[in-house]
Amino acid sequence: MTSKQRSAPASLATVAAAAGVSIATVSRIVNGETRRASAETVERVRKAIAVVGYHPNHAGRTLRRRESRLVAMLAPNLDNLVMAAIAASTEAALRAAGYVMILCDTHDRPDLQDEYLNAMRSQVVRGYIMVASVPSAGLKDFVADGAPMVFVNRRPPFGRGAFVGIDNVKAGADAADMLWSAGLRRCGVLAPAQGSSVTRDRLKGFCGRMRALGVTEIPAAEAAGRSHLEIGYEAARRLAARNGWLEGLMCVSDQIAYGAYRFARESGIVIPERCKLVGIDGNPLNRWIAPWLRSIEVKYEDFGEPIVELLDHVWHAGGDAEHIMPHGVA
Amino acid sequence: MTSKQRSAPASLATVAAAAGVSIATVSRIVNGETRRASAETVERVRKAIAVVGYHPNHAGRTLRRRESRLVAMLAPNLDNLVMAAIAASTEAALRAAGYVMILCDTHDRPDLQDEYLNAMRSQVVRGYIMVASVPSAGLKDFVADGAPMVFVNRRPPFGRGAFVGIDNVKAGADAADMLWSAGLRRCGVLAPAQGSSVTRDRLKGFCGRMRALGVTEIPAAEAAGRSHLEIGYEAARRLAARNGWLEGLMCVSDQIAYGAYRFARESGIVIPERCKLVGIDGNPLNRWIAPWLRSIEVKYEDFGEPIVELLDHVWHAGGDAEHIMPHGVA
DNA sequence: ACAAGTTAGGCAAACGTTTGCCAAATTACG
DNA sequence: CGTAATTTGGCAAACGTTTGCCTAACTTGT
Structure with a gap:
């Protein structure tokens, strides 16, 4: 043998x-x-x-030092490149700083998030990176206990906590400018039904800018679904049923734009020509297979570094802090 | 305060x-x-x-029991949905079995892979999941030491080890049938220059089937690049320069197909009409934004369960084992 | 009533580290 | 040469857990 x-x-x-x-x-x-x-x-x-x-042996070391080199990342999913890019860059930054990342997929569910938080505490993790966290009882306790946390994309739901993300209101406004400067005047907007701070801010920025430009009526459609893809599809369907096909559509995420694209294609609408789509997130796949989508660029692969910096800040200085990442209009 | x-x-x-x-x-x-x-x-x-x-406190428990609930996954990257789906489903399956997953992004580099292996041993991890591993000195040592390992997609490079993946030779053959049954007779194939067992087998299966169908000359192009996207772009360019545009192209991965698509578009070639593309991996995004791509479906989101089963097998029974996942021709 | 068996629970060692404290041995200084 | 300071290194406690072994106190059977 x-x-x-x-x-x-x-x-x-x-x-x-x-x-x-x-x-x-x-x-x-x-x-x-x-x-x-x-x-x-x-x-x-x-x-x-x-x-x-x-x-x-890190178990012995952790026991004695009462702190480990483990950092937990809780994310709502990995099935889109936004999350994957954040996870990958954070992992690299943590690694460079001598830490090891534990990945937890919460499926956007409060109960699973709490379960993970408890499991991570048992692992004596040194910090928590909450990507698009959802409000939950357990999270509230952890925040109250002063657990070292950095929130990404969605803002801390219970006040205290460091934050890394973009200026979503501004991004929404920039998307509005994108459509406007292309000469489009009658544009709609697609968003998820129960939005987070992210989609709400993008929506707000878009509508605010449009109104500032003198547009009074902004057709909007919302939908619920398991993914932004489905949401985009359904929201596009509703908007088309209600208002017909507009000349431009702002989608609060690229995934929603993909969903809208599919519905348009299935309806015989040719996409850049008949209706222009604008998204937010700058999915790197766009330039390869979705050239019809103009998108607000966000370099999620750069998020890792500031996330780890903020974690360091929370460990040493304590207190809140935030790092607003730039976004572009490529 | x-x-x-x-x-x-x-x-x-x-x-x-x-x-x-x-x-x-x-x-x-x-x-x-x-x-x-x-x-x-x-x-x-x-x-x-x-x-x-x-x-x-898991540090105390680990110390005493001399084993932890930590399992390491080493993957070459996360920037495509294949890896993301494997990571997410494995994480879920591990969680259900009471384990916690550490994610390590090796960037396909042997040195980083070794660094991670050592770091993981220090964490007293209970097992290793090597997704598309690369041969390295450290990996050889770990295998020789009998570290509990499951290899995914790419076969174990040093003989010993459990394996989960699809039958790539068969998948390549099925891709050939896809083109053939669409009536296409003069098809080319695009692949990475220094391929792994995965791409080599797919290529082999494709060519073998084509020859069995009586095709004697199979134009092929290879290219190197940072990602399969770039590889696909460059390989398509080379093939077009050498053989002109063929009526069908088999791409050993969907990402390569995306690259080829971009080159075709930039060359004014209309994709499904002028040249049909067939890929392998069944990227879930295809049905939303790449309907022109026919692809061999692989349900990577089902990989997690057998991976954890095999890990269990390695722990208890020891010895090698493999689980070949089905693939479809949707 | 007495031996045998069962139940309920405590003692203490061990896992691998880190670190405050102590003690020799050496060196420096006056 | 005597004393003080430095260098070099060991002792042992502590971190939180698990578990083999021990011991009382019951319960049962005869």
């Missing part, structure tokens, strides 16, 4: 025995406190570490 | 003191071993747990 080895892993004690020194000395050398040992001892211990194949 | 609380978290000792019993008793009750205590003691301890707000 090709046996699997799985020999007992080396601990500080193993190294200490091999090098003929005490555990304490090995620990200090491992942690870079070399001035507490002579150069030759350090060398001997280094050799022993290599020879027995020692790797520090 | 709105002070953050952060009072010392309750431990077994806290509960024991509150309930007037020993730590051992509390531990047993927490772990469901209730027949070692009288009903009234159990009740008293339960109350105490609620009142002091006890949550088990």
Whole structure:
């Protein structure tokens, strides 16, 4: 039988025995406190570490230090590139800072979010990154307890907490300008039925800017659904049924625009020509397979760095803070 | 100042003191071993747990049990829905089985993969899920050490290891049938330059089937690039330059098809009419914004369950095993 | 009533680290 | 040469948990 080895892993004690020194000395050398040992001892211990194949055990370290290198990210899903980009960039930034990311998919459900929060506390995680969090009893408790949290995209639902995201009101206004400057005057807007702070702000910014431009009536449609794709499809259907096809449509997310596109195609409407679509998020796939979509660009792959910076801020300084990311009109 | 609380978290000792019993008793009750205590003691301890707000500390548990509930997933990236679907479904399946997933983005780099493997060992993770792993010195050591591993999509590079994935040779053949049954006879194929077992097998299956159908010359183009999108674009460019536009193109992944689509559009080639594209992966976005792409469907969102099953198998039975997922021709 | 068995629960060691404190041995200083 | 300071390193406690073993106090059977 090709046996699997799985020999007992080396601990500080193993190294200490091999090098003929005490555990304490090995620990200090491992942690870079070399001035507490002579150069030759350090060398001997280094050799022993290599020879027995020692790797520090984080469970022991966490227990003793009462803090781990684990950071939890709770996200409502991963099935679109926005979330994936945030997750990937945050993971990279955490890694660079010596942390390890645990990913939790809450499916936008308060009960699952609470379950995860409790599980993460048991793991003694050092911080929480709440991407598009949903209000829940557990979250409220954690915030009240002062758990180190950074909120992303959706603002902290219970006041306290650091925040990273874009200026959604401004983004909505910019989307309005996009349609207006293309000469379109009669435009509608598609949004989810029970929106978050994100979609509400984008909607508000859009309508505000349109009104400022002198537009009095802004046809809007809302819909519910499992994903923004479905929401876009259904909202487009409702708007078309009510107002016919307008010359321009602002969709509060690119995914909603995709849904609207599908409904248009199935209705025989040619998309950029008959009705122009504008979205928000700047999905990187657009330039490859959705060139008909103009979108407010958001560099979600740049979110990781400020997220980790804010986490650091919360750990050290404490208190609230926010980092508003720029968005473009490519 | 709105002070953050952060009072010392309750431990077994806290509960024991509150309930007037020993730590051992509390531990047993927490772990469901209730027949070692009288009903009234159990009740008293339960109350105490609620009142002091006890949550088990996994660092202590891991240290004592010498195994954690952590499972590491190492993936080459997250920037396409294939990876995202695998990650999300695996996370859900692990969660259901009481595990917690750590996500590591290796960027397909051997050095980063090794760095992550070591970091994960330090976290005392219980298993490793290697999505599209790359051969590396560290991985070889881990495999030789008998670390519990499940390989996904790409086969284990050093022999030993469980595997979950589709039959890529068959998928390639099915893609050939798709083009053939549409009446197309002169088709090309686009693939990455330094392919993995995945793309090689798909290519092999495609060419094999085409030859079996009597096609002797199969124009192929390869390209290198940072993503399959870029690879598809460049490969399409090369093929068009060499062979002109063929009537059908098989792309070994949907992302490559997206790249080819962009090049076609920029060249004024109308895509389904002038040249039919067939891909593999069944990206869920296709039906929304890429209806011109016929694709071999792979339900990556179903991968999580068998992955966790195989991990279980590796833990208990040990030894190799594989789970070939079905694919469709929707 | 006495031995045997069962029930309820405590003691203490161990897991791998970190770190405050102590103690030799060496060096510096007057 | 005597004392003070520095260097080098060990001891042991603590972090929170699990679990083998022990011991009383009951219960049962005869």
